[in-house]
Amino acid sequence: MKLSQILFHPFVRIAGGTSLALGLAAIVLAGLIGAPQGLHFDGVLDTHAGKSGPWWFFVSEGLIDWLSLAVLLLIAGRIISKTAFRSIDLLGTQAFARWPTVLTVLACLTPGFHRFSEALTKSIIGLKPGQIPQLPPAGPDAVVFGLVTLFMLACTVWMVALMWKAFSYCCNLRGGKAVGTFVITLLLAELLSKVLIGQLFKLL
């Protein structure tokens, strides 16, 4: 198996129950590592540094993100796919596609990232309209923050690429119609996950 296949097309060999177990493990792990840092996956595509909280809240965010997209893609796949695909393959591979979030939470453990993030947030919060923010001084923390942010962005792009591959491969779909369906479903799932996680916040 080539490296590019492992990174971007693991579903040639991994699907079904195996991908579901690995994907759920990755979602739980990302939530457990992210909880003490206050790193929220508060939307299918979102990663934000905020307040820390109970571990179950962070794990639930990951599970909501996964289910929002997986269930909507399952419905879309059943409508447009002509092949008899298994639900567990789509649900499992969509869970597995979220494994780059583990790398994101690990990258955020880099010393200086949260220090700079907090300083940046403080400089922006409480600004009056028209007021220029006093940004934290550029230094090693700023460099770390910049590099980690770029890495997080790359992980998000990689995750979306895996989500698309999982959808097109499990439902055996190609072409413009499949891409359009995926993009619209992804946007709907982002909206749905935001609403559901908003409801989850009320439990805190």
Next chain:
Amino acid sequence: MKRFPVTCPSCEHRLQVKRLACDHCGTEVEGIYPLPVLAALSAEDQAFICDFVKASGSLKEMAALLKVSYPTVRNRLDEVIAKLQPTPPTP
């Protein structure tokens, strides 16, 4: 090993059987017979179908045999099914 030709090397149209012979008594029959559908598939596709039948049509068993995922086998089967669909006659 000689490969059974299924397409014309000149125009790439599907070949037909013109002559059949009995290697026991030497009788020869001549005519134009279309190739059986499965014989027109590539050797890889035929091997896939043989494995599929041996696995009692279980895609799960095929996936375990070939050490690939279930969707990989499912998509491969879809490819073969598409090849077995009758092609519309060319004008």
